Amino acid sequence: MSLLDDLRAAVGDGHLLVDADVRATYETDWTGHVSAPAAAVVRPGSTDEVAAVVAACRAAGAPIVPQGGNTGLVRGSVPAQAGEVVLSLSRLVDVGDVDRATGQIEVGAGVTLAALGAAARAAGFDAALDLASRDSATVGGAVACDAGGARALRHGTARARVAGLEAVLGDGTVVRRLSGLLKDNAGLNLPALLVGSEGTLGIVTRVRWRLVPALPSRVTAFVPVDSIAAAADLLGELRANVPSLEAVDFLLPDALRLACEHYGVEAPVRDAAIHLIVEAAAVADPTDELAGVLPDDAAVADDTAGRARLWRLREGQAEALEAAGESHKLDVGVPLPRLTEYLERLPAIIEAAAPGSRPILFGHLGDGNVHVNVLDVAPDSDLDEAVLRLTAELGGTISAEHGVGALKARWLGLVRGADEIAAMRAVKAALDPDAILNPGVMLAPPGAPAP
């Protein structure tokens, strides 16, 4: 049989998509990038069907691109080469009951973060991980990229939420660890290796998610600060003195201005070198805890509408940027002690690589995660390389939470040693011996030129 026949047998006729019109949405990612054409899109309805798709693709030597909500920025979820098979997890949307005794819930990989959060809240719990892209981004995608968002400061990234998972490895092995045992170190922890592996080792199909208790009292503050260094000091004070601290995001002035103009609102506080959005959540009102540490000119909201108004200036950045035109988007991380230097040097680096462009900078201060967005960039600029080189020079990472994807694979050597990358390749070969899972993502094809 042909590959398409095998895929049809695996998932059923209605879930094999071959028409170009129907494929198009699966071949276009969140940034608007249109990929190479897929051989087909398959939408398996169970883990067994995922395994059957993997078997069919292995037999045919056809590469597979696993796809969740497709909200990535690095071309990790659309075909890099013509003829790849897009494996959409969009039908794995089963949401289990919250297990109150363990504080866990089992969900399909295609469940959105919004749906996960709603299920948790309905049972008096909290999913602990949330992203602005929550209505599209999926649990499987968050796990595959080890996403974190703003609340990783308190709760850790997706890694910390995975109490178990089920996945189909590149060699066809089904790893099934869904007992919900928080402590289970019988054998190598293959699930932990899969978290953040960007679909290069296996395809996550189900996740057992560790919830946290819902905290009824939540306060948000918008804080003007006069230097990055002072912001880092304030972060230290908050960490030490506000146990209910949940998030510390930041906006540089141009980003704040962009959002204010887009939404037609005044800035909530005075001008400053950097603005922080600080959130605390607790059983009892955490306002007093915060008040002891925050400056008097912070704007504080403890009601839902007021909090949403403050957060919109941060979470609405993607929307405001989209309205302002096409933007380059790089998701990087820099250790806090180097962040001042990074943010001071970055504008000149950007201007040199993309003259006349407009950097819009914001991110998660608590973990040094900077979302570098640049408007008005000429198509042939060397912006990515220039920004990633500066990031690496200051001990940072070329990917904080979006992954390396195909877009950044050739720069992985900036932040990982050659022998460590060789070790990664050896692990990849061990679990995906036919190299059919997401080829070219994370690990550049052997022999590809180094930057």
Added chain:
Amino acid sequence: MSLLDDLRAAVGDGHLLVDADVRATYETDWTGHVSAPAAAVVRPGSTDEVAAVVAACRAAGAPIVPQGGNTGLVRGSVPAQAGEVVLSLSRLVDVGDVDRATGQIEVGAGVTLAALGAAARAAGFDAALDLASRDSATVGGAVACDAGGARALRHGTARARVAGLEAVLGDGTVVRRLSGLLKDNAGLNLPALLVGSEGTLGIVTRVRWRLVPALPSRVTAFVPVDSIAAAADLLGELRANVPSLEAVDFLLPDALRLACEHYGVEAPVRDAAIHLIVEAAAVADPTDELAGVLPDDAAVADDTAGRARLWRLREGQAEALEAAGESHKLDVGVPLPRLTEYLERLPAIIEAAAPGSRPILFGHLGDGNVHVNVLDVAPDSDLDEAVLRLTAELGGTISAEHGVGALKARWLGLVRGADEIAAMRAVKAALDPDAILNPGVMLAPPGAPAP
């Protein structure tokens, strides 16, 4: 040069131990088990020296057993075969400063959990992971076994605390990820694979540890409950209604009696089918939160001495057991929905395998982690096999937090599929191609008989 000459060159004359008398403490684990004689004990003083030891042993084909505090129960840190080299991490005891902005501290692998906790507290933070063996157990050992202890209920196991680490892999590669970036998914997360790998893939030399805020108000309750099922229900209520919940351990009646007799004290509450030790910690006194959920006949302590008296009945189990004679110790986990059945069937299984023996059962209810201790067991009993088979039958794990070691390696197939174990072997071969790291630990030698 000979192996010993190479090792001497690697670590210096004073840190190569070859005399049988000096080696003896390194060849005897916490259970009193005396291992096969080591070729030598080496005590490297830096990561570079660890790498030099690995190189020397690779060249000579000599297996290495990494050793931390040697508090394990499964023969994972002493030689399984004569001629292995014990690599003690006991000189890697550097304790860095707490980085307040990130809430992290960098420590050598040989630092004890007690020292880690003290350093955290001195800076107004909390290490979040604590074990009864804290004065001996090391950070490196906790990471290698993904240990969790009582407070994993709230804070997760060691895995959740690792913000970065440095390790020497079996192939000599040094993995160094100490930037402290909470979000850094550039490439496969080899550190996450190393957590819980029991020294079979690499030797952890340094760890960047994620602290949590210190919580000043701490309350402990000792709670009599009339059935395991009722205890699981109470756990669910506590999870949902007590956000400050930190630990829920348990003791069955024989364990409580043993500790009371050993310490010469009365039980703090009435007789019951199971006793829970519940701990909550918060900024403000969590007594009211707890009071709404706990039964009236619980004993509650919010002062240091009172709390210590209650916890001693649980943490003193190892000491009480030691005073009572030699005991078999198995660390297993069972999903909460099956725990009633497990604890009901276990005594008969134990009696059949070891007639006349005395089971002493306690553990961490929050994660279904049961420490099975049995006194008065005949040397040739099949107790381990009988207990592990029941555990696996009920969907549990043969190792919760102590690891598989050499002792349980032949039973790994009870809880992991043959293809998943094959995948583990492939990963092992990728990172330790000469198979010199902890051979026989976790993964039984190929061809060893299945149970």
